[in-house]
Amino acid sequence: MTSENPVFERHQTVYKTDTKFQLDTLSYQTQYVDIYFLRLAKLKRIVEAHGRERWDAVEVNGDYVKRVDRVLDVRQGELCWITGTIYMNMPLKPNVLDDIAKDHFISAPLPRQKYRDSEKDQIMIEDESGRLELVGSKIKTEDLVTGCVVGVMGTETASGEFEVIDMVLPELPDQNPRPIPKAPSSQRNYVALLSGLNITGNIHESIETHLLVEYLLGEAGGPEDQAKTSSISRLIIAGNSLSEPHAQATDDAAAVASSSRPTKSKKYGYDAASYNAKPTAVLDALLTDLCTSISVTLMPGETDPANASLPQQKMHPTMFPMVKYYTGSTFIPSTNPHACEIDGVRFLGTSGQTIDDVFKYMDGDDRLEMMEKTLRWRLVAPTAPDTLWCYPFQDDDQFVIETCPHVYFVGNQSEFGTRLTHGLNNQEVRLITIPKFSETGELVLVDLETLDCEVISFKSKSGVSA
Structure with a gap:
């Protein structure tokens, strides 16, 4: 050569x-809620390690920031940090009621490119004990989705919401x-x-x-x-x-479309003849x-x-x-x-x-x-x-x-x-x-x-x- x-x-x-x-x-016999429990159990220890490193030495007005084990154990006016799973309550997200509307021949809304609505969306953190709404300028600037596990530091307000001052993520493994x-x-x-x-x-x-x-x-x-x-x-x-x-x-489909033969009545369900x-x-x-x-x-x-x-x-x-x-x-x-x-x-x-x-x-x-x-x-x-x-x-x-x-x-x-x-x-x-x-x-x-x-x-x- x-x-x-x-x-x-x-x-x-x-x-x-x-x-x-x-x-x-492949089975659908179990509940989906187990996924969130498994996810939180797997990532909570990692997030808490980052939280301790960042907040254990933080002192405000003579008080150190306290770690709270469960979301529902947060007390009003107490500076603390908690770990949980984010849930985004977004009115523009898909809703099962839309599927019901389709079944009853009601015109359903068109699919949306974005679910985001800053005026109506609610950001919540939850664990096995319950759920708490997160508020404040810090949390509003963060890009979050349902399912991510985070740690947040702040205090509960008089209205029962948790005002976030700082946040940590699991970060790269x-x-x-x-x-x-x-x-x-x-x-x-x-x-x-x-x-x-x-x-x-x-x-x-x-x-x-x-x-x-x-x-x-x-x-x-x-x-x-x-x-x-x-x-x-x-x-x-x-x-x-x-x-x-x-x-x-x-080409076969085009030939059928141009054929002068009368079309057959519509079939519902799987039609093997239509497989290409x-x-x-x-x-x-x-x-x-x-x-x-x-x-x-x-x-x-x-x-x-x-x-x-x-x-x-x-x-x-x-x-x-x-x-x-x-x-x-x-x-x-x-x-x-x-x-x-x-x-x-x-x-x-x-x-x-x-x-x-x-x-x-x-x-x-x-x-x-x-x-x-x-x-x-x-x-x-x-x-x-x-x-x-x-x-x-x-x-x-x-x-x-x-x-x-x-x-x-x-x-x-x-x-x-x-x-x-x-x-x-x-x-x-x-x-x-x-x-x-x-x-x-x-x-x-x-x-x-x-x-x-x-x-x-x-x-x-x-x-x-x-």
Whole structure:
């Protein structure tokens, strides 16, 4: 082989999947209230440690700040601090009465982009003993959601509310050190992050998707591009690989619509005749092509054929008759959320539902800031089960982040974004929002040694497909 046609070998990495989000049994027979008790029991000790460090030596008018064990033990006029779970009483949040209205053919309100209403919202803290409303300028400036565990210092007012002076969070958990780089700096090792393929199954599937496959297989570009592609050891697809059912307009459906035959009466319930297998078949073929050369981790998303409740479990292998033979080697179907280690670098990510729901509680639009908040709350899905579907855990709240990741990603966002955030004990986390590929044509590369990010775009600047 001459130097004009070099051969590149793909970099290999050690990949370990964390089985934390895999469920052995799927049951809805228990109450959701257990999740909040489990969460508080797990995080209360951590929050109280931060509270003691911050407030034990605080003295006001000759009195030291006192710790109170239970919310209902707070006494009026006594300066103290308590630990509990936040509950946001927001009139604009979804209400079961809206569902009843739909059943009775009453026009229900349209879905809201935000639940926030600063004039009507109430912020409360609760534990196993009861609930107490939080007031004051300090608490009004904090971005909080239902489900996060905090410690607050203040005093009870004459009206029975708790005026907050200061607050502490669980903060980032302990982080394992990143491995020392072994390879020379010229030899990079990347992990590719992708989300929102939204495959429809049409014969005119987007050209960006075909260019993406060719690029990852090393069939596009010159030797320099192929050398870089060979340094991509793994592709993680963070949900929404298939489009929503109503968006899957196929040629067969168009033919039926244009047919002169009279339409059949409407059927209620599941109609097997309306099932369209083309999107899944196209995704199966795409994954099969990729898995011949690169390792792929596939996470389910909101529009994918998986359970809607978090944590979403692996998509069933029978839906992928070709790529399923690569399972365990280069094809790894996974859960959402997903946690893993790649050459000692810990990844944690979701397909976007968690941050999309947190977004509705806050005034701002900075998704990276919301991601940082979830890390400081130590909760990957803080709003579950209040406004985000999840399983009613009985033994352990699996959404509690026990080990701090090095890379924290969220898929299916409107645009790419990244920043570094740091913890109290020198933890360093790379935050990444992965854009929807069907809208932006962008692939994100993460350098395993430096955690630097790079975006590969498959669309021209003019917006025309490249």
